[in-house]
Amino acid sequence: MLTAILLSGLAVGAVYALIGVTYNVMFSASRVMSFTAGQLGMLGGVLGAAFIGVLGLPAIAGFVLTLAACAAIGVLTEIIAVRPVLKSLEQHLYVLSTLALALMIQQFTAITWSTEPQPFPSLFGLQGGGVGDEKFWLPILACAAVVVGLEFLYRRTLIGRAFLAIAEDNFAARALGLPERNLRMASYALAGVIGGLAGFASGQLFLAFFANGAMLNFLGFVPVALGGLGNNRGAIIGGLALGIFQQSANFLFGGVFASVAVFSVFIIVLLLAPQGLFGAPAQRRV
Amino acid sequence: MLLDIRGIAAGYGKIAVLHGVDMKIGAGEVVSLLGPNGAGKTTLLRAMTGLLPLTGGSVHFGGQDMRDAGPRGSAQAGLVHVVEGHRVFTQLSVTDNLLLAAYDLPRRDRGQRIEEALAVFPEIAAKRNDRGGALSGGQQQMLAVAQGLVRRPRLLLLDEPSAGLSPVLVDRVLGVVSDLRAAGTAVLLVEQLIDKALAVSDRVYAMAQGRVVLEAKADEPELHQRLEQAYFGETSRA
Amino acid sequence: MGLLKQALPFVGIFAAALILPLVSNDYWTLIATRAAIYWVLVSALNLVVGFAGQLAIGWVAMLTLGAYTTSVLVAGNVMPPVNVFLALGAAALVGGVAGVIVGLPALRLRTFYFAMTTLGFATIVTQIALAWQDVTGGGIGLVGPVMPAPLDSIFGFYLFCLALAAFCTWITANVAHSRFGRSLVAIRDADVAAESAGISKPLLLGSVFLFAGAMAGIAGGLFATLQSYISPEAFTFDLSVLFFIAILIGGRGSILGPLIATIVLTWLPEFAAPLVAWSTFLYAVLLLVIVLAAPGGIAALLDFRSRRPIEADRSIVVHTDVLPEILAGRLSADPILLKGIVLSFGGVRAIDGLDLQVEPGQVHGLIGPNGSGKTTTLNVISGFYHPEAGSVTLGTAPLPMDAPQTRAASGIARTFQTPRIIGESTVLQNVMVGGAINGKGSFVESLLALPRHRHDEAMLRHDALLALRCVGLAGLAEVRADRLQHSELRFLEIARALMVRPRFLLLDEPAAGLSGDEIHSLGSLIRAISRQGTGVLLVEHHADLIFEICDQVTVLNLGRELAAGTPAEIRVHSEVVSAYLGS
Structure with missing residues (x-):
């Protein structure tokens, strides 16, 4: 029982954490929170199911195609919904433009794919719902892979350092002559890959369902709010903690209570610590 | 002329800050840009390197029209801007900060350029693996200047490099300007410390309210009185 | 008179709405009833979204609460059945309280956070409606309330909703043209200036959240009556999107624009069957276009006055x-007295022991x-800033910090x-x-x-x-x-x-x-x-x-x-x- 709670908690938590990282990667490059983060997760599941389950492609080909498509959606987000509103960031138009794009993605999926949850094919044949079920391990593995990958990117590569530089001080980075726009597009592509990976890895857990986007938008944002904007470590810890908390409440008291509890915790934390538990100080207003 | 600016106008939104600024800087020349707060010095530097769009006028650098170059194009052309407030990247190490300044350079040249820049500032070379945030304010300023040097600039724009530094460090940073002059690199220096700036400069421009109000050789007599008049205005003389 | 001219389009719209049942059939009357009910909600939400600029994207939750409150009370499955108008009053109360609860975080949270909060709340309300089967009937749902005669006929109910919609238009227009309406817009576009003018953000936003929640609650009760049967599926997020987008397409700070947009968006899917499935997609496209190309919405297109040229060569003559x-x-x-003020930002002392006396x-x-x-x-x-040390007084009376x-x-x-x-x-x-x-x-x-x-x-x-x-x-x-x-x-x-x-x-x-x-x-x-x-x-x-x-x-x-x-x-x-x- 405890193992089951812990395992499923870590599994769903890993997905929330990855969506949180997706938010963060986009935010770091542009100071924009995008509603497409959750949709990227949804697309990872739907596209994976479409490529492998429907079209019958080999799993590895389906995987690569899914990530490529999600990267493309990420870049598209930057071009359509982010770049045009960056000039007037303080008007928060990005909330509306990314919401519009997210809705378009969601509705397009609902109409062309299905409004019902569809199965996601097994990749390694490890099923049965027990401790060895791949549906629990794949998200955890994906999360671990992203943690290691990002660590490598930020510490060992020049482009990773450029990402960090832009996140810290966009103006200074531009003054230094860094290709800010290209780096921003690359960040959005990276966010697409991470979101797509989250969705692909959790395909068997959450199924290929168009409404997962909205669910992931919210539950993936909670760890960001807990951990502070742009703080990946906070998002990972927050996401895993959220997953375990949610699954415990779910097993012990039922789904409705779990939802209400998650929402209440979210509100309470936000009101007590608007900058997140690991957050940065507030900006000056005047 | 290395740099030839004509009739530059620029501002923030509706607020016009620069109202037609002309400026010329020759190769290897060190020029000080003086003026009270709000005169538009920083805005002028930003407009020159494309950090702020021009609303009028032109910038030519080395004979090339810089209108569409942007900050990246400017830096590539050798018009390198070290912005005010020693804004180095605090999360990255000293060498990584310099590596980013070398982003556009061929991979094989980067190491050498970084060593070149570090050679100018032994103080930070000793801390090359420390994070930018762990440096003192003066060291951060040196790092910021070093970032500019990585590009081997033809004209280096330094925006208040002495702000917030102790007198010893001010001399240290301005000493580098002298060295650059000796090496034939042109420098445009925005400074509040007039005498120290004049000591290392060939010429001086003074701005007030978005216009150039004075242009002179650095060693001209009565420069102080003329500056005072230019800033405080004739009318208020009691 | 400008007021009359301003009222003219509204009079025209409501007059046309009155004639509609006489020249068409029941089907169109039902559609128009729905538009009127939506407007009851949207007109009030307009003060929150269009005027105060708070991105409440999940306001369908208040509609859901109102619908279930009314239906449950009238059906009498938790307590003895209640009169339908009393039940509508209860729906207003529940909606209003929920509106304040969801709205108050807006005082502390930035835009995206607040949008997420309302979205999260909407999700929760639907989940509760699904799970609390004893009361809500779960996924099966329950029967909506029935109005007493003569409001139980299609025409009678339509007139009732239309009258309420007209009333809502009038009261929201009153607020819009009051100091409260202007203060809301000030909070949206110049919040520090609003605070300096003495506008209390908590009180004002609390009022409009209460109002918008209450009206949404009433709209929910009417919606349940119109549907005659409600289940959680009736309250999709798409509906929330419709409300929200109607306001933005209509134009922030306008009432006529959102009214037109509400009518058009309600009517659009009926225009052609294939549009039903694609309607939300279409709304989203419209939203994107509005945001990127025409931030003023319909209202800006109708604002002819601002296109008139103004004198170009102006000089300021003070009197x-x-x-x-x-x-x-x-x-x-009394002078303003500052004594020993110390204030640092991130370790840098911006003010370091300042005394200052400003005389009248x-x-x-x-x-x-x-x-x-x-x-x-x-x-x-x-x-705006809270010094670490020192005092700020007006004469001897301290001026409160923060x-x-x-x-x-x-x-x-x-x-x-x-x-x-x-x-x-x-x-x-x-x-x-x-x-x-x-x-x-x-x-x-x-x-x-x-x-x-x-x-x-x-x-x-x-x-x-x-x-x-x-x-x-x-x-x-x-x-x-x-x-x-x-x-x-x-x-x-x-x-x-x-x-x-x-x-x-x-x-x-x-x-x-x-x-x-x-x-x-x-x-x-x-x-x-x-x-x-x-x-x-x-x-x-x-x-x-x-x-x-x-x-x-x-x-x-x-x-x-x-x-x-x-x-x-x-x-x-x-x-x-x-x-x-x-x-």
Whole structure:
């Protein structure tokens, strides 16, 4: 029982954490929170199911195609919904433009794919719902892979350092002559890959369902709010903690209570610590 | 002329800050840009390197029209801007900060350029693996200047490099300007410390309210009185 | 008369709606009923989204709560059945309470966070409706309430909803044209200016969240009646999107625009069957287009007045003779006293032990190099920053920290380095915002346009016109503020500050970006204001202006007082000259 709670908690938590990282990667490059983060997760599941389950492609080909498509959606987000509103960031138009794009993605999926949850094919044949079920391990593995990958990117590569530089001080980075726009597009592509990976890895857990986007938008944002904007470590810890908390409440008291509890915790934390538990100080207003 | 600016106008939104600024800087020349707060010095530097769009006028650098170059194009052309407030990247190490300044350079040249820049500032070379945030304010300023040097600039724009530094460090940073002059690199220096700036400069421009109000050789007599008049205005003389 | 002209489109729309059942069939009447019910919700939500700019994307939750409250109470499956109108009242109560609960985080959270909160709340409400089977019937749902005769017929119910919709239009229009409506827009576009004008954000936002929640609750009850059977599936997020997008497509700060948009969006899917499935996609595309290409929405397209050219060659002529009338009766003998103020930002001391005394009736200049703490000092006095040590008092009465909204009541007004203006409002409306605390009527009185509301409006309008005449902008009163030149915005801010009838006026670089002539006008205006007994604290870079009009000058350097004295003393002070000249 405890193992089951812990395992499923870590599994769903890993997905929330990855969506949180997706938010963060986009935010770091542009100071924009995008509603497409959750949709990227949804697309990872739907596209994976479409490529492998429907079209019958080999799993590895389906995987690569899914990530490529999600990267493309990420870049598209930057071009359509982010770049045009960056000039007037303080008007928060990005909330509306990314919401519009997210809705378009969601509705397009609902109409062309299905409004019902569809199965996601097994990749390694490890099923049965027990401790060895791949549906629990794949998200955890994906999360671990992203943690290691990002660590490598930020510490060992020049482009990773450029990402960090832009996140810290966009103006200074531009003054230094860094290709800010290209780096921003690359960040959005990276966010697409991470979101797509989250969705692909959790395909068997959450199924290929168009409404997962909205669910992931919210539950993936909670760890960001807990951990502070742009703080990946906070998002990972927050996401895993959220997953375990949610699954415990779910097993012990039922789904409705779990939802209400998650929402209440979210509100309470936000009101007590608007900058997140690991957050940065507030900006000056005047 | 290395740099030839004509009739530059620029501002923030509706607020016009620069109202037609002309400026010329020759190769290897060190020029000080003086003026009270709000005169538009920083805005002028930003407009020159494309950090702020021009609303009028032109910038030519080395004979090339810089209108569409942007900050990246400017830096590539050798018009390198070290912005005010020693804004180095605090999360990255000293060498990584310099590596980013070398982003556009061929991979094989980067190491050498970084060593070149570090050679100018032994103080930070000793801390090359420390994070930018762990440096003192003066060291951060040196790092910021070093970032500019990585590009081997033809004209280096330094925006208040002495702000917030102790007198010893001010001399240290301005000493580098002298060295650059000796090496034939042109420098445009925005400074509040007039005498120290004049000591290392060939010429001086003074701005007030978005216009150039004075242009002179650095060693001209009565420069102080003329500056005072230019800033405080004739009318208020009691 | 402008009012009649403004009301004309609304009268036309509702007249057409009245005729509709006579010229079409029941099907279209039902569609029109739905549009009317949506409008009951949207018109009130408009104050939250369109006026206050709070991105409440999940407001369908209040509709759901209202629908279930009414249906459950009328069906009597938890307690004895209740009269349907009482049940609607209960729905309003539940919706209103939920509106406040969901809305209050908006006081602390930034836009995206708040949008997420409402989205999360909407998800939760649906999940509870699904799971609480004893009461809500779970996924199967329950029967909606039935209206008593004659409202139980299609036509009767339609007329009832239409009347309510018309009533909602009227009351929201009343609020929109009151100091509350202007204050909401000020919170949206210039929130620090709103706080400095004494507008209490919690109270005002709380009121509109309560109102919007209550109206959504009532709309929910009517919606359940119209549907005659409700289940969680009836309350999809798509519906929330419709409400939200109708307001943005209609245009922020407009009532006619969102009304038209609500009708069109309700009707659009009926236009062609294939559109039903694609309707939300279409709404989303529309939203994107609006955001990227036409941020003003339908209202901006209909705003012919703002396309009329205004005189290009304008100059500002101040009329200081009206100042006695504007500032009458708000004099102070007490100075503003700052003692030992210390304030740091991230380890850097912005102010380092500053004493300052600003006397009434004098112009006190505050100068110094960049980063010397001038604007920071002003922000401490106006309550935006909380110093780590020291005291700020008016005479002997301490001025509360972290409470900028209390300054207007103490008679302290200010302007900003970058003008904080509501670009979409007229110049007159911008100035009237400054007098928000002078109104006497309550929010409810404004809703119903009761006498005190009308009196407030007449008074604010009169005062604002006077203030505009004083600063020389009277000719531009009806022009949208974003069409003004930068220099005019500086004078506009002074006019807005004068509405407070300030005992002290804090000016943050008012001469920046002004021409020589304009600086001269500004100087004489400031002088004249101080001669009325108002103390002026002037932060400025233009040394000539400072030396010309100040009685006292304090020079700051590195957060401390470098020198203080009369302009003549400062002008020859060697340390000052060297701080300025840097040698």
